[in-house]
Amino acid sequence: MKNRVSIDQLALMYILLVMGGKFLTLPSLLAKDVGHDSWLSVTFSFVWDGICLCFLLWAIRMNGTAKMDLSAILDNSVTKPVSKAVLAIFFVIFVLRVNVLLSSCYKMFSVTFDVSTNWIVYVLPVAALSFFAVSKGFNAIARTGQLLFGLILLSVLALFVSPFMQTEWGALLPLGEAGWGKILLTSYTRSFWFSDYIFIYFVLDGIKTKKHVFAPMLVSFGVGAFLCILLNAVFVALFGYLAPNFDLAMSKIGVFSAASTTNGRWDWLTLSIWLVSVFIKVVVYTFCAYKCVEKLVGAHFVKFNWIAAGIVTLTFTLPLFVTTDRLLDTVIKWGIIPFTLVQYVLPLLMPLFTHIAKRRTEVAHE
Amino acid sequence: MKVSFDRFQKLWRGQDDFRLRELNCGITLKVACLDTMCDDAKVSEFVLQPLAYVVEARSIKEVEQKLAAGTGVRQPPNLFAAVEDFTNGYTLVFDEKNNCLSVDTRTVVGRSIAEPPTSMVMRGPREGFVEDVKVNVTLIRKRLKTPNLKIVNLAVGKYTNTAVAVCYIEGIAEQRIVDDVVQRLQSVKTDGVLDSSYLARYLDINKTFLFRRVGSTEKPDIAVGKMLEGRLAVIVDGSPMVLTLPYLFVEDMQSPGDYYENETMTTLSRTLRFISVIASVLLPALYVCLQVYNYQIIPLRFLITVLNASEAIPFSPLTEMLLVLVVFDILREANLRMPSAVGISLSLVGAIVLGDAAVQAGLLGAPAVMIGALSGIGLFTLPDNTLILSLLRLAVTFIGGVMGLLGVIVSTLWIVVYLCSMQDYKTPFLAPFAPDIPEDRQDAVAQISVPNMKKRPRSIPNENRERRG
Numbered sequence: 012m013k014n015r016v017s018i019d020q021l022a023l024m025y026i027l028l029v030m031g032g033k034f035l036t037l038p039s040l041l042a043k044d045v046g047h048d049s050w051l052s053v054t055f056s057f058v059w060d061g062i063c064l065c066f067l068l069w070a071i072r073m074n075g076t077a078k079m080d081l082s083a084i085l086d087n088s089v090t091k092p093v094s095k096a097v098l099a100i101f102f103v104i105f106v107l108r109v110n111v112l113l114s115s116c117y118k119m120f121s122v123t124f125d126v127s128t129n130w131i132v133y134v135l136p137v138a139a140l141s142f143f144a145v146s147k148g149f150n151a152i153a154r155t156g157q158l159l160f161g162l163i164l165l166s167v168l169a170l171f172v173s174p175f176m177q178t179e180w181g182a183l184l185p186l187g188e189a190g191w192g193k194i195l196l197t198s199y200t201r202s203f204w205f206s207d208y209i210f211i212y213f214v215l216d217g218i219k220t221k222k223h224v225f226a227p228m229l230v231s232f233g234v235g236a237f238l239c240i241l242l243n244a245v246f247v248a249l250f251g252y253l254a255p256n257f258d259l260a261m262s263k264i265g266v267f268s269a270a271s272t273t274n275g276r277w278d279w280l281t282l283s284i285w286l287v288s289v290f291i292k293v294v295v296y297t298f299c300a301y302k303c304v305e306k307l308v309g310a311h312f313v314k315f316n317w318i319a320a321g322i323v324t325l326t327f328t329l330p331l332f333v334t335t336d337r338l339l340d341t342v343i344k345w346g347i348i349p350f351t352l353v354q355y356v357l358p359l360l361m362p363l364f365t366h367i368a369k370r371r372t373e374v375a376h377e
Numbered sequence: 378m379k380v381s382f383d384r385f386q387k388l389w390r391g392q393d394d395f396r397l398r399e400l401n402c403g404i405t406l407k408v409a410c411l412d413t414m415c416d417d418a419k420v421s422e423f424v425l426q427p428l429a430y431v432v433e434a435r436s437i438k439e440v441e442q443k444l445a446a447g448t449g450v451r452q453p454p455n456l457f458a459a460v461e462d463f464t465n466g467y468t469l470v471f472d473e474k475n476n477c478l479s480v481d482t483r484t485v486v487g488r489s490i491a492e493p494p495t496s497m498v499m500r501g502p503r504e505g506f507v508e509d510v511k512v513n514v515t516l517i518r519k520r521l522k523t524p525n526l527k528i529v530n531l532a533v534g535k536y537t538n539t540a541v542a543v544c545y546i547e548g549i550a551e552q553r554i555v556d557d558v559v560q561r562l563q564s565v566k567t568d569g570v571l572d573s574s575y576l577a578r579y580l581d582i583n584k585t586f587l588f589r590r591v592g593s594t595e596k597p598d599i600a601v602g603k604m605l606e607g608r609l610a611v612i613v614d615g616s617p618m619v620l621t622l623p624y625l626f627v628e629d630m631q632s633p634g635d636y637y638e639n640e641t642m643t644t645l646s647r648t649l650r651f652i653s654v655i656a657s658v659l660l661p662a663l664y665v666c667l668q669v670y671n672y673q674i675i676p677l678r679f680l681i682t683v684l685n686a687s688e689a690i691p692f693s694p695l696t697e698m699l700l701v702l703v704v705f706d707i708l709r710e711a712n713l714r715m716p717s718a719v720g721i722s723l724s725l726v727g728a729i730v731l732g733d734a735a736v737q738a739g740l741l742g743a744p745a746v747m748i749g750a751l752s753g754i755g756l757f758t759l760p761d762n763t764l765i766l767s768l769l770r771l772a773v774t775f776i777g778g779v780m781g782l783l784g785v786i787v788s789t790l791w792i793v794v795y796l797c798s799m800q801d802y803k804t805p806f807l808a809p810f811a812p813d814i815p816e817d818r819q820d821a822v823a824q825i826s827v828p829n830m831k832k833r834p835r836s837i838p839n840e841n842r843e844r845r846g
Contacts, residue, residue: 017812019813020812020813116783120781120782120783128780133783136776136780136783136787137787140787140790140791140794143791143795144794147794147795147797147798148798150798151794151797151798152794152797154797154798154805154807154811154812155790155793155797155811157810157811157812157813158793158797158807158810158811159793274676274677275673275674275675275676275677275679275680276671276673276674277674279671279673279674279782280674283782283785283786286782286786287786287789287790290786290787290790291790294790294794
């Protein structure tokens with residue numbers, strides 16, 4: 012009951028997750044790899060995301076009233092050890108994503124907003140917020156997203172309008188200058204930032220399915236993807252060869268907004284509103300990491316489990332020991348294949364796994 | 378159904394207001410009443426006079442028939458019920474065989490119906506609930522002339538035996554909610570219930586420590602309006618506040634006069650209330666964290682004004698703002714407890730003199746005082762949650778002052794998640810916004826005209842969605 016979520020709430024949450032986080036360090040990293048073709052790389056990533064999402068939605072529709080969660084589906088279709096391995100990989104993905112998001116925000120606060128604190132003081136309130144939300148269930152998180160969605164979308168649009176008007180679109184030409192192979196390879200190596208739909212795996216058992224599952228989710232995917240591609244295009248078009256040097260895309264783009272020192276940097280306020288989506292993303296991924304721990308230990312936490320929360324919180328301290336850049340390099344070097352498997356191969360197999368699991372459960376009941 | 382007279386009499390030994398008369402009407406009858414709770418005229422008219430003409434009664438049944446002038450005559454099933462009736466102002470008639478009758482002779486002590494001071498309206502009915510449960514039920518029944526209006530009567534409190542009436546409209550209110558509420562009230566174990574707010578705490582399922590989860594109103598038209606949407610009204614004897622539930626946060630944004638004004642004006646007023654509440658909670662925090670960390674956001678000229686006004690202040694912006702907010706809260710609290718004759722003038726003098734003197738003395742900056750006052754006044758647009766919002770405002774300001782915008786964002790998200798997680802009686806607290814229920818937005822912040830409200834809100838569980846039958 013606490014984790015019940017409607018398709019509409021899921022769709023809105025998906026847009027927030029697509030927008031939250033992709034406007035921080037990713038645009039500059041992509042620009043570093045493929046220059047002004049970074050938006051093409053983002054487009055390719057979203058094309059693959061879209062295909063995987065369709066398969067996942069198909070699985071959701073098949074799951075229907077069976078209300079099996081990811082663990083149940085994998086346990087009943089492939090073996091339990093495989094299921095545990097998949098959950099372990101997911102746990103690592105979520106923990107890393109949370110850390111990358113938090114360190115990008117940390118940089119944003121210290122560079123843009125002049126608030127310099129140490130990592131622990133910064134992370135503790137966010138962790139407290141995340142676990143408070145986790146204790147209230149995904150239902151509360153989804154409603155929060157639903158409530159703040161309009162405001163966040165408005166803030167993104169407000170930040171976009173003025174830079175969009177000033178963009179010289181000719182700066183994006185010639186297309187594919189970095190080489191199509193390199194652009195595609197970048198899509199693959201930077202795939203860690205994409206496939207935001209993976210949170211859906213952990214709310215599968217709570218989704219209130221209705222007749223139209225595809226339409227709201229695909230619309231939200233379309234809007235989110237369009238905004239991300241547009242921002243990347245605007246960013247590289249505005250900053251040209253300087254783009255790789257600007258770590259925090261969203262805060263730099265604000266320079267082109269209507270705000271000025273004389274009128275006040277109102278864009279910072281809108282930026283702060285957009286940052287809410289980043290924190291919502293952190294909360295959602297923390298929820299997923301917590302669920303991974305729950306499933307990995309093979310328990311069902313009726314009440315909030317402090318030990319599981321403690322384990323996840325401990326992982327928030329990773330940036331104290333390894334820099335985020337180092338972390339990302341290691342991820343690309345060692346984790347890209349297992350990550351790709353669960354991010355991009357698993358969704359394609361989900362309808363099949365759901366079908367098998369459903370059949371086996373029905374047979375077991377008979 | 379015997380009630381021992383001897384045991385009954387022992388209970389009242391040594392009580393001065395206990396009156397006992399012995400009459401002979403063929404059988405010996407003992408008539409007992411509480412002088413302080415009974416109306417002498419009613420005792421005489423409905424009990425003593427009819428009995429004076431009876432000469433040959435053979436049983437209590439015959440006596441009951443002779444007491445036809447009294448409207449409320451009944452046989453209490455046991456001693457407990459007899460004592461309950463007796464303490465409520467009923468006169469008890471006992472025969473020699475311990476048969477007992479109770480006759481309604483309650484005295485009406487209380488103020489007359491008047492406009493409630495907390496819900497004054499420019500247009501619309503001016504009647505308000507009073508402290509008498511019977512009058513309050515009458516006020517509701519006067520507006521709901523239907524046999525579908527059902528009332529469940531209960532007595533709560535070991536010593537106070539307070540009469541509680543749960544009112545609902547059969548066919549509209551969901552029966553499961555009614556049963557749940559009645560069961561909760563029946564299971565209340567307490568010495569006494571002195572006001573409806575006592576019961577509100579028992580009816581709050583999740584025992585939330587911040588926001589109120591049970592609505593209250595002093596106006597019968599509002600109570601009836603809510604009942605017509607599927608809610609229940611809980612009337613408590615001794616309290617002019619009638620509880621309504623399930624309760625939504627958005628109800629606090631609605632004013633009693635909203636339904637008697639033009640819908641455009643109502644929408645405008647509600648939008649203003651909504652903005653003022655958000656601004657009241659966030660403005661002091663934003664002022665502090667912008668001044669301390671992110672002054673670039675403030676336009677240059679305004680920044681210069683702020684800096685000029687606050688350069689001689691001996692406190693940090695955070696301390697200054699917290700001081701202003703605390704002083705404002707002290708003034709508000711004192712104003713509530715002052716006699717009304719001097720309250721307004723003293724609070725005005727307090728606010729003006731204190732504020733002006735503090736600015737003149739260089740203790741507080743004028744912008745901080747202005748923002749504190751603006752935020753304080755803004756909170757009163759949500760009268761039922763003023764205190765809790767004031768507390769949250771202090772917390773958010775403190776966190777914003779310490780952690781800057783990060784603190785404001787995290788604490789605001791915390792509050793929003795908390796509000797979104799609340800759900801009592803199958804009703805999400807933030808409906809119709811979270812979860813989004815488009816049909817119910819017709820009477821949330823924006824309001825459509827009453828003739829166009831054809832459906833009852835989905836946020837409130839009900840058995841009939843159509844407003845016209």
